[in-house]
Amino acid sequence: MHKGFILWFTGLSGSGKSTLSEHIIPLFKERGYKVELLDGDEVRTNLSKGLTFSKEDRDINIGRIGYVARLLARNGVITITAAISPYSAVRDEIRAYCDHEEVPFVEVYANATIDALAARDPKGLYKKALAGEIKNFTGVSDPYEAPENPEIEVRTDLETIEQSAEKIVTYLTSKGLIG
């Protein structure tokens, strides 16, 4: 049986977590691996309806994603999570649980500057947030704690999606997590 692992994306809204996830899923599937994507929005609907965007509720939401991701990964599934997950303490807590169960936890920091994201801004969210119209908007009116030692960092504002995906595949191959 192939050993599952968690590919944990973290990064600001619009930094390319979901897009990059969708791009790499076929690369895993064509190698014959089982893959699940736990996307932020889908998970909020299925696991966390009613939770707010307060720090406490965000941590609960991320904890639930971590719990489900571990269940899947320990059964041989490559599990990708693509929620903002702004707080480092809860990410590190999930990493610790994974270490305990010997489930590899691969943190991918989707890094892009606020300026770059605000310039792109397809939904106009940064514009509104910068104008003070959205409360609890990560990176503008709410904290984002970047990972200090992520396994992988992709600069989605400077690299093409193919370059970022290549970095991820190269890392996973070097660690023997994919063949």
Add this chain to the structure above:
Amino acid sequence: MHKGFILWFTGLSGSGKSTLSEHIIPLFKERGYKVELLDGDEVRTNLSKGLTFSKEDRDINIGRIGYVARLLARNGVITITAAISPYSAVRDEIRAYCDHEEVPFVEVYANATIDALAARDPKGLYKKALAGEIKNFTGVSDPYEAPENPEIEVRTDLETIEQSAEKIVTYLTSKGLIG
């Protein structure tokens, strides 16, 4: 890859859902299958902290268990759930989602009379509930909707645990779900 499925226990508190689950897990593991148990209490801690025992919140809790069970089962895991799951509508909704994804959904009704459970009652819960001291206690002060057409019915008040387990194994074997 072995095809996963969901073994969905439903029944009153104390009817033997968890005990029977723990008893059959080794029977699956010795055949080389991957197995996960989503127990009612564990799931409440990890997915549903803060939810009450109102009908609405119970349904949300059961819906979350169903979502996670489907994720696991569609990746080849035998997924056992052991929550009371008192309302038939939400159980049938999960069954419909499973049908849609071609994940076999096997409902197991752990049937025991209230009298038998109240006579056993190791934690004294039925005694308190019958005395009106516990609100929303399923089967006493809260509804329990028994399944009309469960794939398997075990009479945990009349059968030994080995007899109930045998029924389950026989059914699963006859359907080709385990070998």
